Amino acid sequence: SLNGKTAVITGSNSGIGLGVAWELARAGADVVLNSFTDRDEDHALAEEIAKATGTSARYIKADMSKGDECRALVEKAGACDILVNNAGIQHVAAIDEFPVEKWDAIIAINMSSAFHTTAAALPLMRKAGWGRVVNIASAHGLRASPFKSAYVTAKHGVVGMTKVVALETAREPITANAICPGYVLTPLVEAQIPNTAKEYNIPEAEAIEKVILAKQPSKEFVTVEQLGGMVLFLCSEAAAQITGTTLSADGGWTAS
Ligand code: NAD
Numbered sequence: 001s002l003n004g005k006t007a008v009i010t011g012s013n014s015g016i017g018l019g020v021a022w023e024l025a026r027a028g029a030d031v032v033l034n035s036f037t038d039r040d041e042d043h044a045l046a047e048e049i050a051k052a053t054g055t056s057a058r059y060i061k062a063d064m065s066k067g068d069e070c071r072a073l074v075e076k077a078g079a080c081d082i083l084v085n086n087a088g089i090q091h092v093a094a095i096d097e098f099p100v101e102k103w104d105a106i107i108a109i110n111m112s113s114a115f116h117t118t119a120a121a122l123p124l125m126r127k128a129g130w131g132r133v134v135n136i137a138s139a140h141g142l143r144a145s146p147f148k149s150a151y152v153t154a155k156h157g158v159v160g161m162t163k164v165v166a167l168e169t170a171r172e173p174i175t176a177n178a179i180c181p182g183y184v185l186t187p188l189v190e191a192q193i194p195n196t197a198k199e200y201n202i203p204e205a206e207a208i209e210k211v212i213l214a215k216q217p218s219k220e221f222v223t224v225e226q227l228g229g230m231v232l233f234l235c236s237e238a239a240a241q242i243t244g245t246t247l248s249a250d251g252g253w254t255a256s
Contacts (some may be wrong), residue, residue, distance in 0.1 A: 002029035002232075002242065003029075006029065007080075008073065008121070010116070010117060011109075013041075014187050017033075018224070023080050025053040028055060028133070029081075032057075033058070035087075036062065036064065044159045045059065049165065060077065065108040065109050070112075070116035070120070075120060077223045081130060084134045085135045085136060087109055088109060088154075092148060096173060110151075117171070118176075122174070132234055133177070134177060134178075134231050135159075138180055138181045139253045142159065143215075143253065161242045167242040178250065179231070179247050180246050180249070182222055182253045183212060192212065193212065196212060217251055217255070218251025222251065226249060235246075
């Protein structure tokens with residue numbers, strides 16, 4: 001059980017981050033939810049998790065595009081035994097037309113935020129004598145697709161950073177790994193279905209199978225519960241010697 005452990009999950013008011021937070025709380029961890037929005041609904045999510053699991057879930061506002069706020073998130077949490085770097089955004093455009101502000105935002109939120117939170121969390125993990133850094137990268141941390149230059153760059157960067165953190169903590173009871181999901185049916189992906197169906201002039205079910213899941217041989221979405229289970233595994237004793245590596249959950253995408 002993760003009783004007594006504090007888990008900070010960046011970008012966790014929806015999708016994968018929220019799913020991972022639920023799984024960690026069900027396993028007994030005190031979770032810290034985060035986003036930049038600070039709405040009543042965000043705080044209500046933490047209350048809902050606390051009530052359902054009997055843990056002390058909290059919401060802390062911090063904008064992951066800003067280095068000082070990334071560090072402040074971990075500092076405000078007070079403890080950070082498990083750090084899940086999950087916050088991320090996407091933008092799709094050809095590289096010669098890619099908006100510079102989108103490039104900067106994706107590099108900051110999807111990559112640099114993990115640098116800042118990890119820097120702030122390692123001293124707390126060392127003080128506690130145990131720690132887990134889990135970076136939610138992507139199949140795009142291992143493979144490329146056209147029109148996703150910033151995203152692919154950031155996710156490859158996160159995979160590289162994961163290896164460095166693992167080497168710097170190799171002699172300590174701390175591990176650092178990256179989970180590389182294929183497509184997960186979150187708000188981020190759901191939003192693309194109607195547009196894709198319209199663009200290709202095909203039904204939504206066909207758009208899912210032939211376009212969105214084109215690269216995913218299983219033709220099934222990964223679920224947030226499955227990803228939560230993978231984070232739990234990385235927190236378990238069985239995974240104590242797994243460090244500096246990637247774990248794929250992509251229905252076979254990176255097999256070819
Ligand atoms: P999502 O849009 O549902 O969630 C993104 C989360 O990031 C939200 O909680 C949002 O509030 C938060 N966020 C965005 N900008 C932020 C900022 N500036 N500061 C703080 N929080 C911010 O998307 P998701 O699909 O759950 O994606 C979560 C992570 O998983 C991302 O890193 C994404 O790249 C990765 N991922 C997603 C898929 C997929 O198919 N959905 C596949 C592989 C990897």
